Amino acid sequence: MTGPGRSEESGQAAPSRRALVAAGFGEVERAGSLLESPELAPVPAEEMVRILADAPNPDQALILLIRLIERAPSAATALQEPDTARRLVRLLGSSEALGEFLIRRTEHIDLVLDPAGAATTAPVLGPQRWEADTDGLRRLLLESVGADPDQTPPVASLRGKDAATALRVAYRRQLTAIALQDLEAEEPADAQPRVSLWLADLAGAAIEASLAVARAEAVEQHGEDALQVQLAVIGMGKCGARELNYISDVDVIFAHRTTLDDERRAAQIAGELASGISRVISAAAPEQGLWEVDANLRPEGKDGALSRTVDSHAEYYRRWAHSWEFQALLKARPIAGDPDVGREYLETIWPLVWTSSEREGFVESVQAMRRRVMENISHKERDREIKLGSGGLRDVEFTAQLLQLVHGRADESVRVRGTLEALHALQEASYISRRDGDAFAGHYRYLRLLEHRIQMVHMRRTHLMPHKTEALRVLARAMRGPGATGPVNAEGLVEAWNRTRRDVRALHEQIFYRPLLSTTAVLSADDVRLSAEAVQERLAALGYLDPKGAIRHIEALTGGVSRRAALQRQLLPVMLGWLANGPDPDGGLLAFRRLSESLGSSPWFLGMLRDSSAAAERLCQVLSSSRYISDMLEHLPEAAAWLGSDKDLAPRSFETQWTEIQSKMNRHPSADEAMRLIRLIRQREILRTAIADASGLLDQEAVGAALSDADQAAVLGALHVAEKDLGPDQEEITDLLVVAMGRQGGREIGYGSDMDVMFVHRPHEGADPDEAQRQAVELAKRISALLKQPCRPAVLGERPLEIDADLRPEGKKGPLARSMESYREYYRRWAEIWEVQALLRARPVAGDDDLAEEFTAWADTVRYAADPGPGPIREIRRIKARVEAERLPRGADPARHVKLGRGGLSDVEWLVQTLQLRHAHEHAALRTTSTLEALKALVHAGLLPAQDAEVLHRAWSLATRIRAGNMVWSGKPSDVVPTKRGDLEAVARWCGYEPGQASRFEEDYLRTTRQARQLFEKHFYGL
Template identity: 45%
Template sequence: MTAPGRRSSTFTRLLRHGFTDPSAAERLLESTELAPIRNDPVLLEALGATADPDLALQGLVRLLEAQPEPTARRELTDTLIAAKPLRDRLLGVLGASAALGDHLARQPRDWHALVMYEPRDLHPGVEEFERGLAEATDPVALRVSYRRCLLSIAARDVCGTTDLAQTAAELADLATATLRAALAIARAAAPDDAALCRLTVIAMGKCGGHELNYVSDVDVIFVGEAVDGADEGKALRAATKLAAHMMRICSETTVEGSIWPVDANLRPEGRNGPLVRTLASHLAYYQRWAKTWEFQALLKARPVAGDLALGAEYVTALEPLVWKAAERENFVTDVQKMRRRVVENIPAAEIDRELKLAPGGLRDVEFAVQLLQLVHGRADISLRSGTTLVALQALAAGGYVGREDAARLDDAYRFLRTMEHRIQLYRLRRTHLVPVEEADQRRLGRSMGLRTDPVAELNREWKRHATVVRRLHEKLFYRPLLDAVAQLAPGEARLSAEAARVRLVALGYVDPAAALRHIEALASGVTRKAAIQRTLLPVLLGWFADSADPDAGLLNFRKVSDALGRTPWYLRLLRDEGAAAENLARVLSAGRLAPDLLMRAPEAVALLGDGDGGSGLEPRERAHLDQEILAAVGRADDVVQAVTFARGVRRRELFRTAASDIVGSYGTETQPAEADQGALVDRVGGAVSDLTAATLAGTLRAVVREGWGDTLPTRFAVIGMGRFGGHELGYGSDADVLFVHEPREGVPEREASEAANKVVSEMRRLLQVASSDPPLLIDADLRPEGKSGPLVRSLNSYEAYYRRWSLVWESQALLRAEPVAGDEELGRRFIELIDPLRYPAEGLGDDAVREIRRLKARMESERLPRGADPTLHTKLGRGGLSDVEWTVQLMQLQHGWVEPGLRTTRTRAALAAACAAELISTEDAETLDEAWVLATRVRNAVMLVRGRAGDTFPSDPRELAAVGRYLGYGPGHVGDMLDDYRRTTRRARGVVDLLFYGA
């Protein structure tokens, strides 16, 4: 029994050497098995040097207990005392890997694999590992031999004999030897099959790249050929049996556990394709059907087992296709989209622990390196390595990546991969998640040499390296472009002009020469402006490349910077406000409308910042717009200046609305695209309608003040009609209106009418004066008698006309009437006048319904432009705006007198009310709403992209792609967009046929 004083002394020493459970360690040290070495003064020091001293001590006791006889136990203890290298290796492994401790307990003689390293054994290759596996003739023996080899690799790793790159290469070589051994076992089990075929195993992924993890799927592709004279079909069936058997040998679990899964899903057609193909079949697939990511995967293809000559033929045949991949349309965006998809699929609960796939993780380094290899590797064969760190060094040496950036990425990648290795080594399980338990993090930190405060140091270093990767990931593509033109890094290898051109073309720039000129103009020089823009450009260029028109984005940025570059707040905004620079990049590359508005008033860039609580892009309310415009009108010297002020406010607010729409549709790095497309449409419609109303109100005030002072001889109101009255204006919509007046007391009818007509004429003239501002066209064609009738009528005149002459189409048009400017009381009385017309008591008669249907059919046949595709015309086409709106309006005319919810000027609100009143099923209402929202978004997109209104999709491919980007369709998916539009509107037309036409 240990004396209390002795126990206390040992307890203290154990704590000092890093044990976390010194009581349990004391008991283990008292065990019989440790008697020969218990008092060895260096034992505790050796245990204390391990990642987990408690685990190492437990493993050592288990290993001693497992020795088959006393002489074997004595041999081990004697060696431990005499040989420090063995002591460090064995305890190092036991303290880092519970799984390898379990292996040693099952195979107690395997510790001999750690006794001595000859110089030639320090970095063994495939041949050495093959010798280590040579006696394994069945799956169980192969697992034992594999773990024995793994034991030696882990020992070299944890003791620092090998670095990260060497350890990963050894693991890949061990996997190669294992695949060869497994294939030999499979061939021996089926010699007849083996005689029929040539079979080669192509390693992919990390195994192919010579950078394998401790535990990882080993990705492979199989290629088979018939031997001379054999039937090809039989040969492929035989090769498939051999390949499948080989995979089972490696993947299945036995009493000795498993090795690792062999994954053949990178083959052509993935799981749906044949396991084994001929070389010709592989070549045909990659020439016709392969996607960008499949060529990216082939970067690491390497023959490792079976018929290596056939494997070499495979690599030689496919190599030219790999290095042409960068010429594919949307190449870079395809690669980046795949990366984003990986991140999006990470469970939210795991993203903060994900070492490999999360932003700033290992995959960011690998994807960036592979992308640059594919872009520049066709012309520079020095870049064609499948190993990430080797390729990164080659990219730096060639000037494709800045040397400092490459060194920081190399350092971060080594740290993160070492973390990954040590996490996997503990249980030999495939995982990329950083453990959450403090004990696990402590062991992990100590295994990486962090000893002062392992947990805190580990998390600090991990986050630091992840931040480096995250910041450099995008910069990696674009910073060398700046160096190439601005000569920012003297003495360092620089990207050649041709390499810069190739990179820009791959990134989607159509005119790389012009792009380089813009980059040079923005980044060159020693001014504060140039310095800040050099910091911003690498990220901005990436955002531009993510758009449908990178060239336009870069050109527009140069124009804005030329206009505002000497303005201190502009540079400060882009540098300091997180959202501003990305919002600007999205807006400048999304089409013509928003940049054109911005170029006329560059100071509106300020709206793109975070603002007060991030509200810079929120459309302003009508009351605020009225207040600003009316105040500006009041300060103006004359009517022209007043309307110029009002149009200036309209221009700025149109830009705000367009920018908000673009950012909401595209999303940003910190804010995903808005999911509710209907809310986006409603926001745009409401904002543009309010802005138009406020502009009309300001113009009316200016005209009255100029001609009559404070009081017009007649009350005057503007009634919004159509989309204007429905709060559904688009960027390019005309303002449909009615003008109504009522003579003031004592003013003759004629004088009042003349004044009202002068007001209307002057408003229309002033709002359409040619200027750099977007025109505001007033359309009064919905007035009584149409173009033949007077532009403005008195309230009594409207009453008389509607009482005697009103037609059903006018009642339908009045469904959207709403006062928007002028005398509020007069506007309210006009609405009281027309309500009985638009919500007729007892609804519509059969004759009226037939008349509405006849008018709709006539409009469809007469107004659809010649040659227009009726399945793609957003207004008059099948299931488009007209179809939905006329169907909703028919329900309003029929049921508005009894259903208050239908008494609204807004299409979507009326549709929702009809659904609530069970006039239409929920499914049909959703179908119509979806089609209406989509058609409206297409019209808005066309205006944003082209800068002019349009009712159908653009024919220009780049403009069409930009519309697709706005609608959420990535590069190469324009066809999907058109198919989805046709599908959505076809379903809507089915509902229209049922509800409107009664089909």
């Protein structure tokens, strides 16, 4: 042998390695050897290579061809005629499964060798016919199982495995005929819709034949009664829309009626007929099964009856069906069984589909359905998903279906089933532009062709792009029509696919929203103009509660010919969609308008949103979920620049803030101006923390620490301003210390929290004690007054820092500030146990460092002393019970009050603090002001079971998060779990729940706090 190809003895030139590679062979050495096979002897090797070069996978085609000729020598005659040879190798090189079928069932080689003769004998769809004969397919497959197509209802003469085998062989013969037509198309993407239509009709015919077999088996068991039950099979999904894949589950719903008096018996027979269909299609038999018959879209899913009467279906859809079920019904079409029952089903159910967009929760349901699809994709397959991934088939289908459901309520012209039909109807009715509709349809055909070519190889249900280079190269060849020339490579295919995905995603976003803009702004002539009513319908269906208001905002943003208006017209198609994904799209759109107006013509803002989709999406998320943040952003609009950078959203440390405050005070000696700047710095850092929190960049403990740092820096600044502002005649004669208490002391505050404090002072040596006391009180009042004033101009949404000193000794009756010696004396002689308990959260935050150390050392001797004993513990229990009875607001539901209610913040904190009072003298780790750190220490010390601590931690964290969610959502503080649907949904999302999971969030909170209360009572009262 001189090289790959024919031997020297054959007298024929062997194809060169280069020629084999150019023809598309991957395994060149093997191909050279196989080309010497005696089955191929009549054809010169070079000619054989030219023939095989038209196969997507020449290696596969060569092996299958040799095996086919071995089993059916007549197949060799195909190689003598160029068109026949091309047709055969394209089939073998495209589908190993269909090649194996011809090898296994060689009598069907006539489909290739004699297409004209085959078309007149067995196949209804032959290679020369581009129009499917739906009734002919039905008759052909019924006859394959021995049923009379003219009998009503048809009853098969074959049973069991014989019937299944005969049907499957007849089905695959037709499938092969379809594939041959498909592979002969000069423009495969243009032919794809017709192929899908044939496949759907073939599936319907197979189900019809399967029903005839199931009917025969039912007659054997139930006698003539089986003929008195009329069953209709309703195709759903791609089969119902006549856009089926080569291999796919066939989604169906069954409906029946009967002339029997016993309706339960009729339902039993109908169920047996339905299950019999699936058995004939896919149960074990000599010829392998076809596909799965999936009836899970029926009412109540897997838990519901397999078949129902039409009246029962109607009752279910009127009373109990979810919105997504109506979206699924959009594709419903009778495909087999009794035509009258199928017609009755459609006439009854179809009108209900077009009122579904009026239902409460419609938008949330559709959005949740789409999210579930995305969530079910494994992370490693997300970028390979042709069907479900971003920019995939689902984006096209979802877009078309939602627009149909929105506009089909009043416009019957868009009430069609197929995706391409829907896009055409939406174009004709001017709901989308011809340019966008044509582009969407072209991309859809391309993606469907990709899906078909991948499935055709093994006739397996898959929607994943190959990842191996060789498989991608074969797929690229398969995407071309016969005789196509020019280079083909894997990289080009992947590039085209990724480009299509990007375009589909962009169109998905634009088709919903861009036509809304064309009613209010001057766009290109190709953009469609919706009527005002259509715009309002679309906005309402997408979640905007005030469509008229939304239109006004769009007009304000996009009107005119300025650069800003032009950029807004570019941005809004995408941003309207992102806003619609939030709990308050109306509020978000209004906030975006205000923010845009606040920034005026600032070039960086819209440029940033245009160039950074992450910043734009983050902005939409924040604006549509938080009035608190939206209000602050409106008056601190420069903060929008942080949105594109996680680094810019990282909280500034206390030291960094204090350095900036010192610089401001040095440059602005005026007390009013210095204090205004200090308050602005605090407000800015709270906003930074809130945006980072909303963007998922901070955990709960980090949020509390960041907010505490901002408050501490502001208090320290206020103390310095107050000291400098004592007056020209006053000399500083005492050192003042501000001690944070409560949640401020534990660095566990939320948005809008007050600051609980105690003021401690230490007179200078030789100072008059009374004068020092007077000065300390004056400073304390001055600090409170400085911090309480709002920024000027007032910042909407700003909550000035309120100083609350009610936790000081003797409460409101006691002096506002005390000396260190006074504190020692008071706690030694008169302090009650609750005052010792309050010291557990005491943390110096501003003032003299030496005094802070002295105070902390003294406080430790009080709060971490020995176990207070049973008497004080009983007093703590009495006070806790009194707090629950007297401080809970009148009419408040204890189960929903996150602070004082059942299992809320108070329960967890009082339990932890009581255990600290009893055991901190023995366990140093318990000497902390943080509730969560103390919980961990209690577990490590063996004082609290880990599982109990976990429940308490969860309850405390969730209550804290709800408090923050209430504030962020509404801009107003609240300690109650909301009851209104919209508020509950917004707070649930802030707490990390997916959209539409408000009820689950509510149930989780009630369950968690109920468990926490039980543990509180067990450990608190069992001490």
